[in-house]
Amino acid sequence: MTAPHARLKVAVVGAGYWGPNLARNFAASTEWQLTAICDMDLARAHRVADPLGPVAAVASLKTLLDTDVDAIAIATPARTHHAIAMEALGAGKHVLVEKPLADSIGRAREMVDAASMSSLVLMTDHTYCYTPAVAKIRELIAEGRLGDLLFVDSTRINLGLVQPDVDVFWDLAPHDLSILDFILPGGLHPDSVSAFGGDPLGTGRSCLGHLMMPLPNSVMAHVQVNWLSPTKIRQLVVGGSERTLVWDDLNPQQRLSIYDRGVNLGRESPAGSRQRAVEQVSYRLGDTWSPALPEREALADMVAEFAGAIRGHRPARTDGHAGLRVLSVLEAASRSLRHAGLAEQPEDMRLVEGLL
Incomplete structure (x- = not known):
């Protein structure tokens, strides 16, 4: 038992x-003592452990x-x-998983x-959920600063x-899925998942692709991923009825x-009428502002949260259930790919979590 x-x-x-990266942040944390690096390639374990001080390099998980x-x-690899x-x-250890x-x-x-x-902590390393930017996005959505959500791209x-x-x-x-799970009120629970992938190199697996996910309340989410682009883009657009956010x-x-x-729609229709509403489109062109954000490494906050969950006997911010919600979408995407983009229903993790 560790002293308080x-x-x-x-x-x-x-x-x-x-x-x-994990080893470096554990070694720098005041909450943790990094004791060992374990890898079947002992020389590789030494290359990570030796620069970090009195840290053992071991090849056997059982020994560790x-x-x-x-x-x-x-x-390690997901498999x-x-x-x-x-x-x-089974050995009574708390676990953080990439x-x-x-x-x-x-x-x-x-x-x-x-x-x-x-009664052990199982935490998923959804690193982006510990960035100041994503924390701010979650805050703005929760406060209603964007209005009703319309789309996420x-x-x-x-x-x-x-x-x-x-x-x-x-x-x-x-x-991207872990970010959506973190910023959306209630987490990521799409109504369906449609996946479209391409393999122009003939690798036998998708090297680029798109995910389309209708969310509750008529919100549409789209995720684009690509290994083959000569330019690097990491961008998130969250559109609301009042404001739109770009990260x-x-x-x-x-x-x-x-x-x-944004776009404003004025609808007029007689009470009780089945006639299609008359839509008057107008465009709102207001100010743009940028909130100040601290610059700090997300992994430092992540390892601090892991320690806080263990000491507080509570679930981590990105716990095992967050990992399950992401996996439910990935598995639905794989099924959709096998069926040429047919919409597939992901397993509803709210049933597993007892929320329905």
């Missing part, structure tokens, strides 16, 4: 692309779990998340259930690595812009 004010002990499993570490952070997390939860939570919703649900049964394109085991939807879209993640001078611009 002692640093929590954590180990990072996986020393590939994302593991070093036999120590007094409080938590592990998993940064391995379930097995590693279940072993760690996105996506697992490679299927069934395996992810087993992880959520195991953590709940053992998210673009994530770049000349990226074609992954050997997943398509572009499973690689890039979890970022440009690659513009540090003005990440958020709020536009008091």
Whole structure:
């Protein structure tokens, strides 16, 4: 049992692309003591561990779990998340998992259930949900500053690595879906999911694609992802009846812009009439403003939230259920792709969470 004010002990499993970022932020945190880097390639584990001070490099997960570490952070391929997390939860360790939570919703649900049964924290590393910009977007929507939501349009394109085991939807879209889940009141619960993908390189998987998701209250969400674009764009547009918000993640001078611009529709129809309403279109051209945002690394806030959830015996801000909601959309997208874009209903996670 960790003393109330002692640093929590954590180990990072996986020393590939994302593991070093997690390790660096755990090592810099006042909440955590980074004790080990675990990777089957011991030399790679050493390359991450050695510059961070007295941090062990180990090749065996079992050896790691036999120590007094409080938590592990998993940064390995998605297909391995379930097995590693279940072993760690069985050993009484809290678990942080890189996105996506697992490679299927069934395996992810087993992880959520195991953590709940053992009163352990299972957290999904939905990194963008810890950026100041996304926190501000959530706040503006919750306060009604945009009015009624009308549409959400998210673009994530770049000349990226074609992954050997997943398509572009499973690689890039979890970022956008986790953001939508975080900023939308009540989370991400689309009525249906339609996915359209392209494979111009002949890789056997989609390298570019679009997701269309009708949301409750006639809101339409669209996500575009692409591994093949020579230009990099990370942009989110949230349209409301009063204002429209644009987040440009690659513009540090003005990440958020709020536009008091839009379309007004004046409808006139006799009471009780079945005649089509007469629509009078006018355009509103008002001011644009940009809220001031602090500049800090999202992963620093994420690892602090992991510690806060453990110490507070509470779910993390992006808990296992958030991971399940994202996976429900990804699996529906995969089904839609197999059926040439046919709309598919995602599993309703509100039933799982007892909200309906």
